[in-house]
Amino acid sequence: MPHPLPNARSTEDVALGIRRRVFEHVIRNNGGYLSQACSAAEQLAFLYNEALTLGPPTLPMIPQPFGGVPSAGNPDYVTGAGYNGPFAPHYDRLFIAPAHYALVAYACLIEVGRMAPEGLEMFNQDGSSVEMIGAEHSPGMEVHNGTLGIGFSTAAGLAWGRKRRGDSGQVCVFMSDGEVQEGQTWEAVQAAAHHGIDNLWALMDVNRQQCDGAMESVMTVGDIATKLRDFGAVVAEIDAHDLGALRQAKAEPHPGKPLIILAHSSPTQGMETLRPRLPRLHYVRFKSDAERDATNAGIAAELGIAPITLGDH
Amino acid sequence: MVELVNRPYATAFEAHALANPDVLCLSADLTSSCEIDGFRDRHPDRFLSMGMAEQNMLSFAGGLGLAGYRPFLHSFGVFLYRRPYDQLMASIAYPRRKVRLMGFLPGITTPGGMTHQAIEDISVMRAIPNMTVLETGDATEVESICAAADAVDGPVYCRVLRGAVPRLFDTPLRLGEMRVLAAGSDVLVVTAGITTEEAIRARAAFDRAGVSVRHLHLSTLKPFDAAAIVAHAAACRYGVVTLENHLVAGGIGSMVAEALAEAGLARRLIRLGLQDTYAHGGSRAYLMGYYGMDAMALVRAVERLTGLQTGIDEAALGAVRLEAVHSVLKAEAL
Ligand SMILES: Cc1ncc(C[n+]2csc(CCOP(=O)(O)OP(=O)(O)O)c2C)c(N)n1
Numbered sequence: 001m002p003h004p005l006p007n008a009r010s011t012e013d014v015a016l017g018i019r020r021r022v023f024e025h026v027i028r029n030n031g032g033y034l035s036q037a038c039s040a041a042e043q044l045a046f047l048y049n050e051a052l053t054l055g056p057p058t059l060p061m062i063p064q065p066f067g068g069v070p071s072a073g074n075p076d077y078v079t080g081a082g083y084n085g086p087f088a089p090h091y092d093r094l095f096i097a098p099a100h101y102a103l104v105a106y107a108c109l110i111e112v113g114r115m116a117p118e119g120l121e122m123f124n125q126d127g128s129s130v131e132m133i134g135a136e137h138s139p140g141m142e143v144h145n146g147t148l149g150i151g152f153s154t155a156a157g158l159a160w161g162r163k164r165r166g167d168s169g170q171v172c173v174f175m176s177d178g179e180v181q182e183g184q185t186w187e188a189v190q191a192a193a194h195h196g197i198d199n200l201w202a203l204m205d206v207n208r209q210q211c212d213g214a215m216e217s218v219m220t221v222g223d224i225a226t227k228l229r230d231f232g233a234v235v236a237e238i239d240a241h242d243l244g245a246l247r248q249a250k251a252e253p254h255p256g257k258p259l260i261i262l263a264h265s266s267p268t269q270g271m272e273t274l275r276p277r278l279p280r281l282h283y284v285r286f287k288s289d290a291e292r293d294a295t296n297a298g299i300a301a302e303l304g305i306a307p308i309t310l311g312d313h
Numbered sequence: 314m315v316e317l318v319n320r321p322y323a324t325a326f327e328a329h330a331l332a333n334p335d336v337l338c339l340s341a342d343l344t345s346s347c348e349i350d351g352f353r354d355r356h357p358d359r360f361l362s363m364g365m366a367e368q369n370m371l372s373f374a375g376g377l378g379l380a381g382y383r384p385f386l387h388s389f390g391v392f393l394y395r396r397p398y399d400q401l402m403a404s405i406a407y408p409r410r411k412v413r414l415m416g417f418l419p420g421i422t423t424p425g426g427m428t429h430q431a432i433e434d435i436s437v438m439r440a441i442p443n444m445t446v447l448e449t450g451d452a453t454e455v456e457s458i459c460a461a462a463d464a465v466d467g468p469v470y471c472r473v474l475r476g477a478v479p480r481l482f483d484t485p486l487r488l489g490e491m492r493v494l495a496a497g498s499d500v501l502v503v504t505a506g507i508t509t510e511e512a513i514r515a516r517a518a519f520d521r522a523g524v525s526v527r528h529l530h531l532s533t534l535k536p537f538d539a540a541a542i543v544a545h546a547a548a549c550r551y552g553v554v555t556l557e558n559h560l561v562a563g564g565i566g567s568m569v570a571e572a573l574a575e576a577g578l579a580r581r582l583i584r585l586g587l588q589d590t591y592a593h594g595g596s597r598a599y600l601m602g603y604y605g606m607d608a609m610a611l612v613r614a615v616e617r618l619t620g621l622q623t624g625i626d627e628a629a630l631g632a633v634r635l636e637a638v639h640s641v642l643k644a645e646a647l
Contacts, residue, residue, distance in 0.1 A: 031646060069427070069591040099428070124424065124646070126599035132646060133425040135594060146428030147396065148365060178342070181364040184396075210365060211342045211644075218342055219364025283645035 011243055014045035014111045019270045020303050021107035025120055027296050027308045031285030035274060037104045039207035039240065039265035043174065044101075044108040046246045047203065052092045052172060055085030061116040063139050066129045070136075080129070081142035083114050089167040093158060095142055097151025098176035098205075102134030102141070105174075109140050149182030151175060152202060156192040156258070159200035167199075175204040175260075178211075180221050186231055192258040193232020201250075201259040205240065207267045213279035225262055233260045240265035273298030315634065317477040318452035319642055322415075323348040326385065329459035330359060336463065337384045339374060341367050345644035347387035347417050348475055367392050371400035371412075378410030383463060389423065389647075390416025390431035390472060394438065406441045409467040413459075419448070419472035419506060420558030421587075421601065423647050426594035431472075432587055436563025438470045439535040446535040447488075448472040450481065450509040454532055457485030464488065472506055476642040479510060479634065486532045491541060497525030500615050501549040501580075503542070503569055505531040508556040508586075511601065514608040514631035522623035524615060531565065539572035546573060552581035554614045558606060561586040583614045598633050 009017075022037035048054070059082035068074040081087065084094050096105050103123065109115035119139060122128035134141040145151050151173050159171040179185050192200055204224075212218045221227075225235045236249035240263030249261045267281050268274045273295055274281060286292035293307075300307040326349060330336040342365040344350045353360040363370040367388060374384040386393060393414045394401055405412045416431060423429045438446045445465045449455045455474055462469040465488070482492065494509070495502075495516060504512045509530045519526045527549050529542070546553050546569075553573070555566040566584030573580055587604055601607040612625045 066593055066595075069593060071590060124594070126595045131424075131426055131594040133429060133594060135426040137593075144426075144428055146425060147392070149396075178365050181342075181366045183366065183368055211346065212340070212344045212362065215364075218362050219366065285641075285645075287641055 009049070011042070011045045011049045014049045014108065015041040016303070017111040018045060018104060018107045020305055021110060021120065022103055023271065023299050023303060024308050025103060025107070025123065026284060027292065028310065030292065031283065033100055033103050034271070034284040035207070035209065035267040035281040036101045037107065038269040038271050038274070039267050040101060040104050040205045041270070042241050042243055042246065043203050043205060043263050044104055045111070046243060047094060047172065047174065048108050048112045048114070051250050052094060053090065053169065055088060055091050057114045058082035058086050059139070063115065063119050063122060063129050065127050067137065077137070079136045079142055080139045083109055083140040084142065089165070089169060091169045093142060093169065093171050095145060095151045095155050095173045096134055096140065097145050097173050097179060098148060099134040099141070099144075099146040101174070101176070102132065102138060105134065105140050106130060115139050148176065149179050149184040151179070152185055153188040153191070155202070156188055156197050156200055159197045160195055163197065163199050170199045170201065173202040175202050177204055177206045177208065177215065177221070177224065180224055180227075181219050189228060189231040189233050189258065189260070196256040197258055198254050198256050201254070201261070203261045203263055205265055206262050207265045209267050209281055211282045217279065228260050233258050235260050235262060237262045237264065241269050271299045271302055273302060316480040318480055319477055320348050320475065321452045321455040321478050322473055322475055323351055325456040326459050327352050327355070329463065330356070330385070333383070333463065335382050337361060337377060337382050339363055339370060339384050339386045341365055341370050341388040341392060343388050343417075346389070346647065347415065349387050368397040368400050371397040372404040374412045375400075375404030375408065375410050378405070378412050379408075383411045383413065385413045385415055385459070387415050387417070389418045389429060390434050391429055393470070394434055398437070402441065405468045406443045409443050411466070412468045413462045414468070414470045415473050416471060417473050417475050418647065421592050421604065421606070422474070422507060422558070422597055424594045424596060425647050427591045429647065430592050432560050432592060433563065434470070434472070435534055435559050435565070436567070439537075439568070440563070443467050444535060445469040447486070448506045448532055448534055449474050449486065450506050450530055450532060452478040452480040453482045453484070454486040461486050461488050474507070476640060481510065481513065489533050489536060489538060491533070491538060492530040493528070494530055495526050495528040497527045498549055499525040500527070500551050500618055501546050501553040502526050502528045502611065503531065503553065503555045503565060504528070504557070505534065505565055506558050507597070508558050508606060510634070511606070511608045512556060512611055514633070515611050515625070517631065518612070518625045518629040519615070519623070521629070522621070522625055524619065524621065524623060526615070534565065534568070537568045537572070539575065542569055542572045543576040543578055546580050547578055549580070551619045552583070554583045554585060554611060554618060556606065556611055557586040559586050561588055581618055583618055585610050585614055597636055
């Protein structure tokens with residue numbers, strides 16, 4: 001099957017497709033990481049549909065079942081990196097640091113033609129590689145990241161190594177703002193700046209939310225942009241839902257430094273029906289059929305589709 | 314049908330904290346997931362939100378200990394020791410601070426995969442001088458773990474069950490006391506945490522097959538009562554099977570092996586649990602089957618040990634209690 005050109009569809013269209021897929025999944029499965037689709041749909045669509053230079057996928061469109069964890073006795077082990085294309089010097093690499101965004105990332109893979117829709121049916125099913133918290137072997141995941149705050153460090157190391165080898169490909173990390181609470185994030189930025197790692201950039205979903213609610217109420221982090229600049233990064237701050245602004249931010253020159261784009265997002269973008277749930281948006285679930293039906297009808301209307309038809313439940 | 318108790322930790326912690334003014338509640342952005350959201354809302358002056366910053370939380374707790382408080386730290390078990398291990402050593406264990414580490418989702422009880430599964434916590438924790446290590450296996454033990462842990466003069470790590478927890482016992486967890494759940498004389502079976510329920514599932518089938526099992530349930534993993542284990546092992550003619558929700562290296566299987574070797578008691582030992590492997594994400598029942606940690610794995614191990622063909626198959630075992638993926642008792646599907 002020919003691989004569709006990266007920009008065969010508009011990025012707006014891909015973002016809408018992501019929201020629709022994640023919404024449908026969450027309604028059908030009676031819960032899920034839905035708010036992350038609201039905040040990050042444009043960001044992931046932008047990465048896969050235009051910002052990254054990725055080769056065609058090297059792994060089957062329908063994901064293989066779980067094939068065992070890495071060990072000397074498992075020579076056939078593969079990561080999910082193949083969904084982002086081959087590891088060639090001129091191609092970019094992408095890490096999804098907050099691995100609980102996996103559902104959104106999988107939906108994006110489908111929208112850009114890198115995974116078959118069947119892949120999402122396998123989400124969180126026993127024996128499947130399409131795990132709820134994206135594992136290293138899950139589609140589109142290149143390294144294990146479920147423990148938050150390690151992504152940028154690994155990316156910095158990979159970027160330094162690639163630069164030394166003369167690779168032209170860049171390393172990109174999709175990050176969450178909760179990660180700035182972890183000390184390691186700051187050690188990573190510090191090291192990247194110290195070593196002049198400028199083939200490295202990050203896109204951070206600044207939705208101001210974390211598990212317990214608004215970050216402001218859980219642990220104040222202050223002005224992330226100023227702090228990152230003080231630690232040596234070039235920082236661009238934009239509206240996460242403005243693709244023009246995303247493009248402009250990506251074009252920001254950052255010689256000798258990593259670029260970090262702070263994408264200020266709304267955790268209910270495109271699904272304002274969710275708004276009354278604030279400040280508890282981290283994981284959306286329904287306490288009753290009535291609540292699910294109302295959410296189904298409300299969001300479906302916002303997304304311009306018919307409510308998801310449910311079987312017996 | 315086994316009785317299921319909803320969110321036993323929530324109630325037990327609140328009662329214990331209210332009776333003990335020096336107890337503080339710390340959380341690392343997993344407040345609902347660790348069932349302390351009600352406590353936070355009702356007793357904000359006793360609750361410290363530490364954000365997703367575990368390294369700081371551990372050393373901070375060491376400081377609270379120095380100030381005379383007894384902080385209870387709440388997170389998924391894995392986040393309480395993997396990254397903040399150095400802080401645990403220097404700020405808590407060495408100075409013997411009365412810090413209570415309440416680790417939720419032990420072993421493969423989370424579908425979150427490698428990064429969420431505490432599979433080497435017992436091994437790590439028991440190697441740390443001054444640590445006490447406890448594990449809950451039912452609702453009664455969850456209800457009594459706060460008081461038991463808080464009585465310890467030093468740091469404590471607890472593996473805590475959450476959500477809908479079965480009630481298997483009617484007496485509280487008592488520090489240093491193991492439970493003798495069956496007093497047979499062929500095979501000694503040693504379990505803790507969720508593996509106890511697995512062994513109980515196989516009990517009737519063993520009885521019918523004429524295998525006389527002696528079953529011990531551990532809730533105090535350190536200090537480890539080696540003398541009692543050796544005495545029980547000596548009373549069983551074929552040997553010992555350990556079954557743990559953990560790597561066999563360094564966990565209960567290792568503790569039993571050390572006890573037998575040091576006592577010079579020659580008994581065969583089969584250690585069930587994760588065999589030098591990471592685990593992946595999936596439901597609890599599936600993962601227990603996949604990694605050989607369930608009732609069926611125990612039956613096969615007993616057959617190997619005794620050389621008997623028990624004829625026990627899945628149908629002969631007690632029903633598996635299936636966990637609802639989405640339950641109002643859990644903050645997320647983890
Ligand atoms: C080191 C670590 N501590 C705790 C967790 C549990 N956890 C998962 S997501 C999350 C915070 C979510 O905030 P954020 O990363 O900003 O994601 P978002 O709110 O956008 O979903 C936490 C605490 C974790 N995965 N890793």
